[in-house]
Amino acid sequence: MAIISLINRKGGVGKSTISINLAAGLATRESRKPNSKPVLLIDMDDQLSATITAMGGGFDQAFVPVITAENNYPTALANGYGATDSLIIDSLIPRKREEKVKLFKTNKAAMEGLEAQLKTRDEAAFQLTYFLEPIVNDFAHIIIDNPPSAGMLPMNSLVASTHVLIPIEPDGLSLIGLADILRMVENVRATTNPDLQVLGIIPSRFRMVRRQAQDVIGDLEKLYGHLLLPYIKDLAEISSATTAGYDVFSWASESSQSYRCFSNLVDAVVGKLGDA
Numbered sequence: 638m639a640i641i642s643l644i645n646r647k648g649g650v651g652k653s654t655i656s657i658n659l660a661a662g663l664a665t666r667e668s669r670k671p672n673s674k675p676v677l678l679i680d681m682d683d684q685l686s687a688t689i690t691a692m693g694g695g696f697d698q699a700f701v702p703v704i705t706a707e708n709n710y711p712t713a714l715a716n717g718y719g720a721t722d723s724l725i726i727d728s729l730i731p732r733k734r735e736e737k738v739k740l741f742k743t744n745k746a747a748m749e750g751l752e753a754q755l756k757t758r759d760e761a762a763f764q765l766t767y768f769l770e771p772i773v774n775d776f777a778h779i780i781i782d783n784p785p786s787a788g789m790l791p792m793n794s795l796v797a798s799t800h801v802l803i804p805i806e807p808d809g810l811s812l813i814g815l816a817d818i819l820r821m822v823e824n825v826r827a828t829t830n831p832d833l834q835v836l837g838i839i840p841s842r843f844r845m846v847r848r849q850a851q852d853v854i855g856d857l858e859k860l861y862g863h864l865l866l867p868y869i870k871d872l873a874e875i876s877s878a879t880t881a882g883y884d885v886f887s888w889a890s891e892s893s894q895s896y897r898c899f900s901n902l903v904d905a906v907v908g909k910l911g912d913a
């Protein structure tokens with residue numbers, strides 16, 4: 638059982654897109670096992686992109702009740718309660734499979750206030766860990782999508798996680814950002830969560846034609862070769878799936894580049910989790 642946080646303080650690098658598709662891919666694989674357990678996707682970002690995609694995307698308003706719920710997880714978390722089944726629903730992904738990724742009912746306003754509320758509590762960084770304790774064993778895996786920050790929300794995610802995945806868009810400054818995140822992970826490991834492991838770095842929104850991207854990949858291979866996971870290419874089909882509220886596995890054909898990028902990534906993640 639793994640709790641995997643997608644982390645990068647930089648915005649727009651593909652954290653939410655990868656969270657959705659990794660959750661969908663892992664849920665499908667798990668569902669083929671006997672006595673399988675579901676996958677839970679936790680959205681720690683008040684933009685709620687992962688929740689909105691998992692609940693139908695931007696075209697219809699199916700997600701509205703899920704992001705305005707009165708009984709919602711940020712309120713329970715901020716008040717120090719434990720998670721319960723009444724907070725959990727089936728999402729719509731993977732669209733083409735019966736076994737859906739599970740999701741917390743949330744509330745945009747409560748999410749927007751969550752960081753400030755957590756800071757007022759004792760053991761502020763441990764709140765998500767305590768919150769998840771009653772339900773952790775109900776899931777095969779938990780994927781946590783995080784906001785583009787290095788604040789109290791991702792800190793809670795890192796303390797609660799067993800593994801970290803770091804999507805980076807390979808450009809000139811991404812190596813500096815990557816060093817920052819690795820330091821943050823090291824700090825969490827030294828102080829609160831010694832078992833936290835970096836599962837991998839995902840070059841995301843990758844365009845091989847860009848000279849700069851090739852140079853950065855070269856540097857990444859030299860510095861972090863053992864951590865590099867399969868690239869996710871920059872493909873219009875990936876963003877159109879997300880906008881339409883689909884996982885790539887249900888949206889694109891099996892022979893498409895986008896399908897193959899994500900199935901390679903899921904394979905690599907499953908392989909690395911198996912080795913661990």
Ligand SMILES: Nc1ncnc2c1ncn2[C@@H]1O[C@H](COP(=O)(O)OP(=O)(O)OP(=O)(O)O)[C@@H](O)[C@H]1O
Binds near residue numbers: 648650654783842871
């Ligand atoms: N591999 C890709 N190919 C094409 N477009 C992509 C890809 N990955 C993400 N995008 C698009 O880029 C935008 C940002 O992606 P996403 O929301 O996943 O990033 P993020 O890191 O979660 O952003 P934020 O930090 O704001 O939460 C979205 O419009 C998404 O559809």
Ligand SMILES: [Mg+2]
Binds near residue numbers: 653654783
């Ligand atoms: Mg996001």
